[in-house]
Amino acid sequence: MDYVGQVPAPPLDRFIDDVYCLTGVPYHRRMNVPPMPSAHLFINLGDPVRLWDSDPSVPVAVFTDGWFMGLWTRRFQVEYPAWVRLVAVHFKPWGLSPFIDLPATELRNRWVPVDAVWRRSLDRIRNRIGDLTSPAETLRVVEAELRSRLADAPARGLGLVLHTAGRLEVSHGAIQVGALTEAAGVSANHLAAQFKSHVGVTPKRVARIYRFARLILSVDARLSVDWSEHAHAAGYFDQAHFGKEFKDFTGHTPTEFLALRRRFPAEQQFPPMPAE
Incomplete structure (x- = not known):
């Protein structure tokens, strides 16, 4: 399976790690995915993709078109079709917030159809990229869509989250939450509330996921x-x-x-x- 991706141009790079295309025969059909410091948008141009939550009470999800994923705090599994054609956006943990009009907690540990978040948009986006054969052109169109949806003014509290979560990113989760609140001049409860709104989880949970990501990638x-x-x-x-x-x-x-x-x-x- 081929990956073609790029870091988007400013200002998108403050919120997005990369925009990418996955095409071809997967090395393995079914993959086990641990929690990572990221959220995603997937636009599916191929056969259905199946997703399993590690919580057995959650039913299997089947997506033929596209879905958003917020930050996950537990593992899940994905089953690719025999031939994959996906276009995806890999957001930073706080990155979805300026592109969606709902609290990040509503996407935590969930897969949500694109049209449930961006009303009546998925068919238009898929029609624009469906016939493109150049990954570079596909990524250009997706970046243009993202720029058009980027909020003109940051939502309340997002600046605080950008600053403090950015420190967690750089330190790989090694900074104590108490040090973050002291440096920001806010209470622990206030910082936690803003993280839940814009990331979906508390700063402590984000730190844990960054710490684990550093370990697993090392x-x-x-x-x-x-x-x-x-x-x-x-x-x-x-x-x-x-x-x-x-x-x-x-x-x-x-x-x-x-x-x-x-x-x-x-x-x-x-x-x-x-x-x-």
Whole structure:
């Protein structure tokens, strides 16, 4: 499966990590995806995609067209069709906020059809990009759509979230929430409320996800892995807590995860893993 992506031009780059196309035969049809510091928009131009929540009470979702995903705090699975054609936007954790007119909590741990968020827009967007054969032209059209939807003025509290969440991003979640509130001159309750509105979760939860992302991306399965060293470098100082969070986030123990990485070296730097 081919990936073609790019970081969008300012001011979109404050909210979006990349806009990309996925095309072709997937390496693996079904993938296990841990929590990552991101939200997404997917526009599907191929056969249906199926999504499974790790919460067994949530029914399987099937999307033939497109969907938004807010920040996820637990793992999920995605099953690609035999041939993939997806166009996607990879938002920063706070990145959806200036493009949608609803609290981010309504998208947390959820897949929501595009038309439920951008009313009566998906067919128009799919028609504009459906016949394009150039990924560069496709990405240009998607960026233009995003620029047209970017709010002229930031919503209340978004500036505070941009500043504090940006510090979490740079530090990989290593800053204490108390230090963030003190530097920003606000109470912990106020900061948490603004994060819930614009990110969907508290600053502490965002820090946990950044910390885990740093850990998982630092592992090179081609080498001997000292999990205690990696965990400490990522900010885990309680090994029991590290082991529990790792299993919750990936569905595997560190040893099981490493064995899976070594079986599928093509995905060395990509957090999703084949679902066995």
